[in-house]
Structures are given as structure tokens and as C-alpha cells.
Amino acid sequence: MVLLIAFALVAAACSSDDGTGNETTTTTTVAPDTTTTAPPETTTTTEPKLEHPYGGEAIVADDQEPPTLNTFVPGGDNFIVSLIGNAYFVGVQKIDGYTLALIPDVVESLPTVSNGGVVVNDDGTMTVSYQIRDEAVWEDGTPISGDDFQFTLDTILNPDLPIDKTTYEDVVSSDAGAKTFTYTLAAPTAIYELLFGVILPKHQVEGSDFVNDWNDTMWLSGGPFKFDTWAKGEFVHLVRNDNYWGIDEETGQTLPYLDEVTFKFIPETESILNAFKAREVDAINPAPSTEIINTLQALEPEGARVEVLAGSIWEHVNFQFGPGRLDRNPNSCNDNYNMRLAVAQAIDKTVLTDEILAGQVAPLSSFVDAFSPTLSTKAWDQYSYDPAAAAASYAAAVAETGKECSVVFSTTSNNDGRVKMSELFVGMFEAAGIPYENDLEDSSLFFGETLDNGTWDFGEWAWVGGAGLAALISNYDLFDPEAPPPDGGNYYRWGTEDSSVIDDATARFAEVRDEMNATVDDQELVALIQEGENIIADNLVIIPLYARLATAAVWEDEIGNYKHNPTNGGHTWNIGYWYRVDLEG
Amino acid sequence: MLAYITRRLVYGLVTLLALSMIVFSLLQASGGGPLDRLKLNPRMQDLIAQLTKDWGLDQPLWRQYLTWLWNYVTPNDFSPLWVPLVAIAIAAGVTFAIVKLVKYQWKGAAILAVWVLAVYGAVTNMTIRFNWGISFQGFGDVWDLVFSRVGATFRLGFTALAIALIIGIPLGIYQAIRQYSFFDQLGTMGAFLMFSTPIFIIGVGLQIILALYLEKWTGVKLFFVTGMNDPGYANLSLIQRIIDTIQHLALPAISIALISLAGYSRFQRASMLEVLHSDYLRTAKAKGLPRRKVVVKHALRNAMIPIVTLVSLDIAFMIGGAIITESIFGWPGVGRLYITAIAGIDYPVVMAIVMVIGIGIVAMNIIADILYGVMDPRVRYD
Numbered sequence: 029m030v031l032l033i034a035f036a037l038v039a040a041a042c043s044s045d046d047g048t049g050n051e052t053t054t055t056t057t058v059a060p061d062t063t064t065t066a067p068p069e070t071t072t073t074t075e076p077k078l079e080h081p082y083g084g085e086a087i088v089a090d091d092q093e094p095p096t097l098n099t100f101v102p103g104g105d106n107f108i109v110s111l112i113g114n115a116y117f118v119g120v121q122k123i124d125g126y127t128l129a130l131i132p133d134v135v136e137s138l139p140t141v142s143n144g145g146v147v148v149n150d151d152g153t154m155t156v157s158y159q160i161r162d163e164a165v166w167e168d169g170t171p172i173s174g175d176d177f178q179f180t181l182d183t184i185l186n187p188d189l190p191i192d193k194t195t196y197e198d199v200v201s202s203d204a205g206a207k208t209f210t211y212t213l214a215a216p217t218a219i220y221e222l223l224f225g226v227i228l229p230k231h232q233v234e235g236s237d238f239v240n241d242w243n244d245t246m247w248l249s250g251g252p253f254k255f256d257t258w259a260k261g262e263f264v265h266l267v268r269n270d271n272y273w274g275i276d277e278e279t280g281q282t283l284p285y286l287d288e289v290t291f292k293f294i295p296e297t298e299s300i301l302n303a304f305k306a307r308e309v310d311a312i313n314p315a316p317s318t319e320i321i322n323t324l325q326a327l328e329p330e331g332a333r334v335e336v337l338a339g340s341i342w343e344h345v346n347f348q349f350g351p352g353r354l355d356r357n358p359n360s361c362n363d364n365y366n367m368r369l370a371v372a373q374a375i376d377k378t379v380l381t382d383e384i385l386a387g388q389v390a391p392l393s394s395f396v397d398a399f400s401p402t403l404s405t406k407a408w409d410q411y412s413y414d415p416a417a418a419a420a421s422y423a424a425a426v427a428e429t430g431k432e433c434s435v436v437f438s439t440t441s442n443n444d445g446r447v448k449m450s451e452l453f454v455g456m457f458e459a460a461g462i463p464y465e466n467d468l469e470d471s472s473l474f475f476g477e478t479l480d481n482g483t484w485d486f487g488e489w490a491w492v493g494g495a496g497l498a499a500l501i502s503n504y505d506l507f508d509p510e511a512p513p514p515d516g517g518n519y520y521r522w523g524t525e526d527s528s529v530i531d532d533a534t535a536r537f538a539e540v541r542d543e544m545n546a547t548v549d550d551q552e553l554v555a556l557i558q559e560g561e562n563i564i565a566d567n568l569v570i571i572p573l574y575a576r577l578a579t580a581a582v583w584e585d586e587i588g589n590y591k592h593n594p595t596n597g598g599h600t601w602n603i604g605y606w607y608r609v610d611l612e613g
Numbered sequence: 614m615l616a617y618i619t620r621r622l623v624y625g626l627v628t629l630l631a632l633s634m635i636v637f638s639l640l641q642a643s644g645g646g647p648l649d650r651l652k653l654n655p656r657m658q659d660l661i662a663q664l665t666k667d668w669g670l671d672q673p674l675w676r677q678y679l680t681w682l683w684n685y686v687t688p689n690d691f692s693p694l695w696v697p698l699v700a701i702a703i704a705a706g707v708t709f710a711i712v713k714l715v716k717y718q719w720k721g722a723a724i725l726a727v728w729v730l731a732v733y734g735a736v737t738n739m740t741i742r743f744n745w746g747i748s749f750q751g752f753g754d755v756w757d758l759v760f761s762r763v764g765a766t767f768r769l770g771f772t773a774l775a776i777a778l779i780i781g782i783p784l785g786i787y788q789a790i791r792q793y794s795f796f797d798q799l800g801t802m803g804a805f806l807m808f809s810t811p812i813f814i815i816g817v818g819l820q821i822i823l824a825l826y827l828e829k830w831t832g833v834k835l836f837f838v839t840g841m842n843d844p845g846y847a848n849l850s851l852i853q854r855i856i857d858t859i860q861h862l863a864l865p866a867i868s869i870a871l872i873s874l875a876g877y878s879r880f881q882r883a884s885m886l887e888v889l890h891s892d893y894l895r896t897a898k899a900k901g902l903p904r905r906k907v908v909v910k911h912a913l914r915n916a917m918i919p920i921v922t923l924v925s926l927d928i929a930f931m932i933g934g935a936i937i938t939e940s941i942f943g944w945p946g947v948g949r950l951y952i953t954a955i956a957g958i959d960y961p962v963v964m965a966i967v968m969v970i971g972i973g974i975v976a977m978n979i980i981a982d983i984l985y986g987v988m989d990p991r992v993r994y995d
Contacts, residue, residue, distance in 0.1 A: 093953070095751030102648075102664060103751040190667065192660050243752050257844075260761055261945020265844045290844045294943040295952070302820045303838040303943075306828065472958065476649045 079279040084608030085288040086587055088600060089300050089309040093261065093293035098242040099226050100184065100191045107598065112291050114600040115266050118172065118250025119225040120158060123495045125593030125601045130221060130496045134164045134172055134250065138221075146220065146548055153200060154216040154548060158224070160207040163273040166229045166248040174204030179230035181211070189238055195219045216548045221498035252284035252604030264291045274604055285589075285607035304332075310587045313599045316577035317444070318386035324581045331585035335592040338389040339578030340493035342398035343445075345375070345486065346570040349529045350512075350521030352482035356467065360485045361433035363528035367425035368568040371435060371486065372411040373418035374460035375453070381574045383452055384445045392572040396561050398493035399500040405558050407565030408572055418460035434463035438478065439488040441468035446488060449573075479519050490576065495595050497553055504541050504560050507569060509534045522569045529567075537563045586610055618979060625975035632971045633685075633964065637678050640960055646670065647749035647958045668749065681746070681964060689744040697735035704731030721921060721984050728980065729771070729928075736763060746961040750954070755961045758950060759969060763932070765841055766946035769939070770931035772862055773869035774924070781874035782920065785881025789889060789916075790908060800878060807875035816868045816941035823864060837861045839943035865942040869935050873927065880923055885916040918989050925981035929973040933966065 090111065095103035099113055110117070121130045121138060132138050136159040139145020147155045164172040183189065184196045195217065202211035213220065229248040236242070246255035252274060253266035266289045274283040292309055294300045301323055303309045314320050316336065324334045347353075347362040354360055361367035377391035392398065393406035425433050437453055439446045450466045457464035469478060478484050491503060508516060509523030509530070521527045523534025537560060544556045564570065578594035589605040648661050648670070665671050669680060707727045711720045745755035788797040807815075824838045843849070843857050888894060889912055897907050936948035947966060954962035 095748070095953075095957070096753070098751075101752060102660070102749075190660060190664055194659070239752055259842075259844075259945065260758075261765065261949055262841055262943065263844055288844075292840060292943065294839045295940040295949060296817075296943075298817050299820065299839050299941050299943060302817070302825060306825050306834075306838050308838055308840075472643060472649065476646055 080276070080281060080285050080588065080607040081611035082285055082607075083287050084285075084611050085290065086286050086311065086603075086606055086608075087290045087292055087309045089292045089294050089303055089312045091293070091295050091297060091300060091314070094264075096243040097246050097255075097258070097264075098238075100189075101239055101243075102190060105192075107596070108291075108293075110596065111598040111600050112264055112266075113226070114251070114598060115253040115289055115603050116246060116249035116251040116255060116269070117226045118164070119227050120223070121221070121225065121496075123593060123595050123597035123601060125591045125595075125597060125599075128495050128593070128595055134161055134227065135159055136161055141548055141550070148216050148548065149212070152216075153212050153214055154220070155210060155212045156220050156223075157210045158208065160209065161273065162207060164250065165271055165273055166232075166250050167254045167269045167271050168232075168248055169271050170229065170231055170248075171206070172227065172229075172250055173206055174209040176227050176230045177209035177224060178202060178204040179234060180224065180226075180228045183228060183233070183238060186238075195223060215546055217545050218498045218501050218548050218553060219545075220548070221496045222502075253286075253289055256288075261293065263293065266290070272604065276605060284604040286603075289603060289606075304581065304583075307583060307586070311580065311582040311590060311599065313578070313580040313592065316385075316388075316579035321386065321388065321577075321579060324579070327581070331583055332581050333584040333590070334581045335579065336388050337578045337592060337594040338398075338575040339594040340398050340495075340596065341490045341576040342392060342395055342493055343488065343490045343573045343576065344395065344570045345371075345488045345573060346520055347371075347486060347522075347568070348482055348484050348520060349527045350482040350524065351526055351528075352521075353485045355483045356438065357434060357436035357465075357485035359432055359434040359463070360436070361425050361429050361431055362485065364425045364429050364433070365568065366421045366428060367433050369411070370418045370421035370425060370460065370462055372408075372568055372571055373414045373421060374456050374462055375571065375573075376413040376456055377573055378413070379456075380449060380452060384448050385574060385577055388577055389574060391574050394561055394565065395491070395493070395503070395570070395572045396500065396557065397572070398575050399495070399503070400497070403500070403554055403557060405561055407561045410565070411568075411571070415456075415459040418462065422460060422462050432463070434465065436465045436467050436485040437488070438467050438469060438474065438484040438486070440471035440474050442471050449488065480513050482513075482519065482521050488573075492596065493575075495597070497550070497557070500557060501544050501553070504544060504557075507537060507560075507564055508541050509538045520569055522567075533563050533567045584609070588612075618983070621979050621982065625979065628975060629968065629971050633682065633968060634678065636967050637681065637960075637964060638674070640958070640963060641674055641677075643958075647960065649958070681961070684744045684746055685964070685968065687744050688741055696738035697741075700731045700734040700738070704728050721917065724984060725921075725924065733767065736760070745965045748954075748962050749959045750957045750962075755965045758962060759947065759965050762945060762947040762950050765944060766931065766935075766939075766948065768841075769862065769865055769869070769935065769944055769946060770928075772866040773873060773935075774927060774931065776866060776870035777873035777877050778924070780870070781877030782881050782917075784874070785878040785883075786885050786908075786913065786916075788878065788882045789885035792886065797882075800882075804875035804879050807871050810872075812868060812872060812935075812937045813941060815871055816865070816938055819864045819868055820941075835860065836863050838864075841943075841945055865935070865938050865944055868938050868941070877920065877923065881916065881920060884919045885912060888912045888916040915989070918985065921984050922981050925977040925984075926974065929977035930970070932973040933970040 090108050092108040094106055094109045098104045099109050118134045120135050122133045124131045139156050145157050160172055184191050184193055198214045199211045200214050232248050244258055249269050252269055252272045254269040256267045257265040268284055268287045272283055276283055297314050300312055300314055304312050321336055347368055349362055381391050393409045394404040396404035437450055450468060506517045507522060508518050511518050512521055512524040513519055518524055523530055540556050540560045547553055580592035580599040582590040586609055588607045588609045592599045593601040648664055669677055704727050708724050711724055742756050748755055748758055784800055788800045791797050820838050824836045828834050837860050841861050846857060894912055897911050936952055939946040939948040951966045
């Protein structure tokens with residue numbers, strides 16, 4: 029038995045499968061050349077003091093491990109892939125964590141109609157032009173060029189590759205220059221904002237097996253760090269990209285400041301917190317809950333900084349308008365506006381946010397709040413919590429339909445917040461005198477079958493928001509009467525062929541959505557976005573509840589320039605700017 | 614003996630076939646599918662259709678199963694197998710020699726150790742590959758995915774097993790010899806406490822006490838909360854590597870060992886008591902044999918026999934990884950892969966791991982039965 033222990037330890041220590049691979053990577057800092065034969069300078073010039081120090085390592089912990097590092101293939105859309113990718117991916121745009129707006133990455137400026145980067149042509153097509161930064165190079169020093177954009181486009185459109193081709197397939201022509209790339213879309217659409225978020229290095233990736241060769245390793249970096257090692261189940265290790273072209277405009281220093289970054293994968297939240305407390309990791313963004321936030325905030329006196337923000341994932345309750353709802357609840361009256369109004373008046377959103385999110389954020393007045401709060405008309409503010417009014421609306425619904433209308437609530441049973449919500453609903457609906465029942469399901473069943481088949485009555489889940497108009501517009505597809513599942517995303521079946529509600533509002537919304545997808549003029553878009561928002565609110569297709577919290581914490585006495593980004597940019601959006609505070613001095 | 618082993622192997626194959634059918638059907642019947650996550654993106658419909666076809670998810674269930682089964686047992690790499698075969702042959706030879714030549718009572722344990730080494734040598738030098746398909750989460754080769762995690766799982770599992778055996782068996786023996794003493798009562802209470810405490814509590818508790826507070830009290834980092842190695846492990850010296858390994862391995866291994874040793878001590882105690890109260894022991898005592906000789910030579914050997922089954926099954930289950938422990942401590946073993954695969958409804962990975970566990974259990978049961986015969990001459994294979 030002693031042999032067993034000795035065997036295990038020696039095998040572990042001597043094994044080449046050491047979790048870091050066989051390759052030994054050493055990060056060297058290049059010292060100034062001291063072999064000069066010139067006599068020592070006697071001038072009085074002094075070196076400028078660096079505002080932020082170079083060197084050191086940051087360790088970021090996450091509960092997810094990427095299934096693949098290739099962001100283009102299925103599994104690559106996992107959030108952790110982009111969290112790590114912030115360190116080495118390069119593309120047209122990224123999301124500013126301070127303003128939550130899209131900002132240019134590898135291009136000089138984001139193309140718009142006003143700066144001439146987007147042109148709507150006379151033949152109804154739309155041309156988008158990128159000017160690539162002169163200084164932008166891959167980690168091997170090769171300039172990032174229009175050919176890389178063209179190669180990325182060709183790769184995405186390769187019919188043999190399992191890559192989402194939406195919108196890219198509408199490109200009718202393209203033209204690549206040394207530092208320019210221009211493409212023409214068949215019709216104007218604001219979705220162009222989201223294209224080319226990640227660019228491939230043609231000179232390296234061309235000729236490779238794209239689906240199989242880039243799952244465990246990464247192509248050349250165009251960002252501040254480059255890929256070093258992926259110890260499966262443990263960590264991804266990145267090292268400084270000495271050829272990175274980015275500069276900290278505030279200090280004038282070249283980026284990145286850190287020598288190394290390690291992403292550790294720890295599945296259990298409790299263990300992430302313990303690792304953070306033990307300072308084994310520097311930055312975390314755990315799934316937020318009241319307990320976790322309290323635990324983290326208790327560490328603030330010791331040097332931790334905790335950011336609790338409203339995230340871009342927005343929870344909403346909704347009504348099913350297709351025939352499947354009657355399978356779940358024969359007394360469903362979702363086709364009756366007064367019934368939907370009664371539900372809206374019965375729900376106290378403030379209590380929900382207080383109980384589920386410990387009052388850390390305010391309830392949503394509109395789903396637009398989760399994308400671009402400044403554009404929101406707060407369209408759902410017209411419905412306020414009022415049990416007496418809800419009872420009256422319910423009575424009107426019963427009178428109009430001649431049915432003993434009731435509500436059957438379905439959502440995922442393996443989400444604590446939603447279970448809590450279902451418990452709170454019992455009291456709220458009882459106060460309004462509305463017959464109510466909970467019928468929760470495991471998420472695999474709910475998202476796998478119930479959603480597809482439309483077999484729920486009153487449901488709840490979340491959608492993901494994002495920065496920019498394009499992200500906002502794409503969410504209007506979810507209400508498109510012409511797009512029921514399985515080919516479309518209108519799971520509510522509002523205005524679809526088999527819907528119980530087909531009226532002027534659904535017809536107008538379909539027009540608004542079509543117009544929205546065919547214009548790139550910002551002012552026109554905003555008007556359409558707001559009209560669409562009001563149609564959905566006035567007809568109570570859904571009721572937005574709240575945005576999920578986005579929490580992040582960092583040891584501020586160790587890592588500087590850390591700023592949480594609650595959007596899909598993630599808390600590593602500016603990882604090139606991070607520096608070791610403890611190296612200052 | 615040969616007929617017995619052949620019969621057991623046939624039973625084992627039937628069991629594995631039934632297991633694969635049941636698990637495959639349950640996975641399909643559990644609702645949802647590997648592409649569900651994509652469904653919530655309205656712009657992914659074309660991609661979903663393409664992947665459904667590529668992965669054969671549009672085929673009837675029986676056809677999917679048969680395709681999986683055929684691929685699972687089909688090698689796609691016939692590189693020479695000499696290292697594993699030599700390892701197994703040497704182990705068989707050494708086993709024969711131990712059975713024939715060694716007379717001392719620990720030969721069962723010696724045989725077990727030999728086979729552990731042989732299996733380790735065979736696995737780490739495995740030159741045969743089966744076509745277990747690709748993972749639905751990231752296109753990794755399932756064979757590579759599973760076996761890339763086996764080393765970590767064995768490292769943790771064997772260390773925990775060794776700790777549990779080294780402490781648990783002597784503890785059980787001592788409790789049996791000193792039945793109803795204060796120490797026996799204390800041991801019994803401790804064992805039940807460990808049994809009834811969820812591994813999650815033990816794991817997180819050890820993190821807090823031994824990693825967080827101990828560091829605060831001593832100012833020295835003795836143990837790490839998570840991970841298997843430091844990211845800079847490759848650059849460390851051998852001594853530093855051993856220290857780093859122990860610092861990372863200690864907490865997860867102790868967590869598993871605490872529960873296992875409770876089981877071993879209880880089992881050993883009961884088994885020892887049964888032997889101590891047997892007639893032949895009473896005769897031995899009556900003959901005036903020294904107490905030490907009675908216990909060590911006559912009682913212990915027979916009392917150890919039931920433990921063989923327990924250890925064999927533990928080793929088999931070890932292949933599946935300590936699912937919760939690996940998750941708590943961020944240990945990159947098979948258990949974590951299994952959990953991730955289940956969450957992602959990744960049929961090929963789930964099936965591969967379930968079958969590896971199944972094969973391990975069948976194999977270890979057969980080995981345990983053979984060891985029974987080695988350790989107890991009364992056992993006959995009819």
C-alpha cells in the first residue's frame with residue numbers, strides 16, 4: 029500500500045502528462061542591449077517613468093471550460109471561449125466596458141453611413157468598407173490584411189463547414205486590399221455591425237482542417253496575448269504577444285502590461301470563492317446570487333473590489349398563443365387581452381427583484397433596457413402592480429371568453445431564481461383572484477421539447493442582449509409572425525399561422541420588422557425599434573422582468589485597470605490593459 | 614478455472630451490451646438534445662439542420678445505437694500492441710509465481726499491486742485506438758478526451774485508495790481486537806460521521822480549514838484549493854514537482870479517503886470479528902499460540918478476503934472518477950468530463966465513459982473472484 033502511494037506520487041511527478049504539456053515555455057523579458065561599444069553616455073537625459081509596470085501574471089477563474097477554442101464551430105459560441113479570446117482574437121469591433129458601446133478593434137473606425145463606411149447603393153445593395161490599422165500585425169509579425177478578411181469570409185461560407193453563415197451568405201461581392209476590405213450585401217441591414225468579430229490569419233489557417241485542427245490550440249494571435257498551453261480540465265495559459273500593436277493611449281505605453289495570463293477552470297462556485305479568498309486567483313465573475321455577493325463584498329476591506337451590475341441577460345414572462353398551450357392548460361385565455369392584462373397587473377416586479385436579486389437592480393421597464401437603455405421608451409411602465417385592477421381585468425376576461433380562465437406557469441425547475449419566482453407567483457395570483465398553478469420542468473425538457481412544440485401556457489426564460497443596434501434588432505426576430513419554430517424563433521407563436529392572435533398589430537409588427545432589417549439609417553432604425561417595442565408592450569406579448577446580475581471581483585491591490593463589462597464583452601474585454609499593482613513602486 | 618473465466622467473460626459481455634442499450638435509450642428518452650442550446654438563437658436554424666444530419670441525429674434510435682455500437686468496438690488504429698501485451702504477460706507470470714512460490718499471507722495484495730502496475734503500464738502505452746466518435750461539444754476525439762483524463766483520475770484515486778487502506782484496515786483490525794473499548798466506540802462514531810457527511814461538505818470544509826485558515830494561521834501556503842498542478846509545473850525541478858503535486862493532491866485525496874477509510878474500517882472490523890469468534894481461532898488460542906501469532910497469521914488472512922471485493926470494486930469505480938470531488942477541487946479527471954458531457958447532452962462522451970466504467974467493473978469482478986481463489990484455498994471454480 030505504501031508502494032501505491034509512492035507509485036502515485038512518483039508517477040505524478042515524473043509523468044510527462046503534467047498538465048502543462050510536454051513543451052517547456054519560458055517567458056523572457058528582453059533586456060536592453062548592453063553589448064554596445066559606444067562610450068557611456070554622460071548626458072543628463074532621464075528615462076520617463078512608466079506609469080504602469082510590465083511583467084507578472086494574472087489568474088482568472090471561471091466555472092466553464094471551453095469545449096473548443098475555435099469560436100466559429102458549434103461549442104465555440106460558449107461565453108468562456110470569447111472571455112479567453114479577448115486576449116488573442118482580433119476583429120472589427122469590441123464592446124467598451126465603460127460605455128457599453130461598440131468600439132473599433134483592428135479597424136481605424138467602425139463604418140457608418142455618416143462616415144461613408146456604409147453606402148446604400150442605387151441597386152438596393154449595401155457596401156461596407158473597413159480600413160485596417162496600419163500597425164496591426166499577427167503575432168509572427170505578418171500584417172493583418174484584407175486577404176485575412178476575405179479568407180475569413182470564404183471559410184465561413186464554405187458549405188462543408190458547420191459554421192453559422194447568417195448574413196454572411198448575403199454577401200454578393202467583396203474586394204480585399206493590403207489594408208482595406210470591402211463587401212457588398214444584397215440588401216441593407218444593420219446586422220453588418222456584428223460581422224467579422226473575429227478574423228483568421230490566412231497565411232497560417234489556409235490548408236488546415238478547420239473543424240479539427242483548431243479545437244485544442246489557437247491560430248496566431250492578433251491580440252495582446254498569444255496561446256501557450258491548454259491543460260484540459262485545468263487551465264489555459266497565455267503569454268505576452270511581443271508583436272501586439274495596441275497602445276495605452278493614456279500612458280503611451282505599449283500593451284500588454286502582463287507577461288502571462290492563466291484561465292483556471294473550477295466548476296464549483298464555492299471552490300471559486302475559496303480560491304479567490306486564498307488569492308490563488310486574481311479575478312472572477314461568478315454566477316451572481318445574494319450569498320455570493322455578500323461573501324465577496326465582505327472581502328472588500330482586505331483589498332477586493334466587487335462590481336455588481338445589471339447584465340444583458342433579461343428574464344421575461346410570456347404567453348403562448350399557439351394551440352399547444354391548450355395541452356398544458358385547457359382553460360388558457362392568452363388570446364384575450366384582458367387576461368394578459370390581469371397577469372401583468374398581478375405581478376409585482378419589485379418584489380421579484382427584491383426576493384431573487386436582493387434588490388440589487390431595478391425591474392426592467394422594457395427589454396430594450398437590456399441593450400440600449402437610452403433608446404428605451406419604457407413601454408411596460410403603463411402596467412403597474414395592482415391586485416384589485418388585476419381582479420377586475422380577470423373578471424372581464426372570464427366574461428368575454430365564457431371560460432374559467434386560469435394560468436399554468438412553466439419554466440425550468442433547475443434554476444433557483446425561477447423556482448423562487450414560481451413560489452412568489454402563487455401569492456401574487458392568489459391576491460388577484462386568478463386561478464394559478466405551477467408546472468415546472470427540467471431545463472433539458474423545457475428547452476428541448478416544450479419550447480419547440482409550444483406546449484406551455486404562461487412561460488418564463490431569458491434572452492441575451494448585446495451592445496449595438498444590430499443586436500437589438502436581431503431580438504425583434506423573436507416576435508416575427510412569419511418565423512415560427514422550427515425554422516424561426518417566434519416561440520410565442522404570436523401572429524403566426526396557427527396563432528390565436530392575428531390582427532392589425534401582428535401585421536404592423538411584421539412590417540416594422542421587415543423595415544428594420546432593410547435600413548441602416550440610425551434615426552430611422554431608432555424610430556422603428558421604438559414602434560416595435562410599443563407594439564409588443566401594448567399587446568402584452570411578453571412582460572420583461574429584470575436583467576440578471578453580472579458580478580465580478582478582483583483583488584484590486586494586485587490587478588490594476590480591471591473593469592467589469594456586463595455585456596457579452598465579458599470582464600476580460602480589456603485584459604491587455606491589466607497590470608500588476610504589486611509591481612508598482 | 615479457464616472455463617470459469619470464459620463463462621464470466623461471456624456473462625460480462627452480455628451485461629455490457631444490456632448496459633449500453635439501457636443507457637443509450639435513457640439518454641435519448643431524457644428529453645432535449647445536444648443542439649438545444651443552439652435552438653435559442655433564431656439565426657442558427659440552418660446550422661442545426663446541417664449538424665443534425667452530420668451527427669446522424671435524424672436517424673431512428675435503433676440505427677443510431679447500432680452505428681454507435683459498431684464504431685465503439687471498431688479499432689481505427691492497429692499500431693503494435695507489444696507494450697500492453699508484455700505488461701499483461703509479465704503480470705500473469707508474476708501472479709503465477711506468487712501463487713506457487715510465495716507463502717506469506719500478503720500475496721493477494723502483492724498480486725493486486727502487480728496488476729495495478731501492469732494495467733497502468735498498458736494504459737499509458739496504449740497503442741490501440743477505437744473509433745468512439747467525436748464529441749458534440751467541440752469536435753474532440755472521444756477516445757482522446759477520455760484517456761487524456763484517466764491519468765489524473767488514477768493519480769487521485771490510487772492516492773486516496775492507498776490512504777484509505779493504510780489507515781482503514783489497521784483501524785478496523787484494532788477496533789475488532791479491542792471490541793467495545795473507548796477507541797472502538799470512537800472509531801465507530803468517526804466512521805458513521807464520515808459516512809453520513811456529504812463529500813461536498815468534506816471537500817469544501819477541508820478547503821476552508823486546511824487551505825484558507827491554515828495559511829492564515831501559519832503564514833505558509835501548505836495546500837492549494839483547486840487544480841492538479843501549477844501552470845508553471847513544467848519548469849519546476851523534480852523536488853519542486855513532488856512538493857507541488859502533494860500540495861495540490863492532498864485535499865482531494867484526503868476528502869475521498871476519509872469516506873473510503875470509514876468503509877474499509879467498518880468492513881474490516883466486522884470481518885475480523887467474525888473470524889476472531891470462529892472455532893479454529895478458539896482452537897489456536899487453546900493450543901497456547903501467542904496472541905500476536907493468532908491474530909496476524911490465522912485471523913488476518915481470512916479476514917482480509919472480503920476486502921478484496923471492496924477494493925476491486927473501488928478500483929473499477931475509480932475509473933469513472935470521483936465526480937463530485939473532481940468538480941470541487943477543479944481536478945481534471947474523467948468524473949468532470951462525465952458531468953460536462955451529461956450537461957451538454959454529449960452522447961458519445963457519456964456512452965464512452967459509462968462503458969469504460971462498465972468494462973472496469975466486469976473486469977475487476979473477475980479479477981476479484983480469481984484473487985478469492987488465490988487467497989482462500991476453500992474456493993473452487995466449478
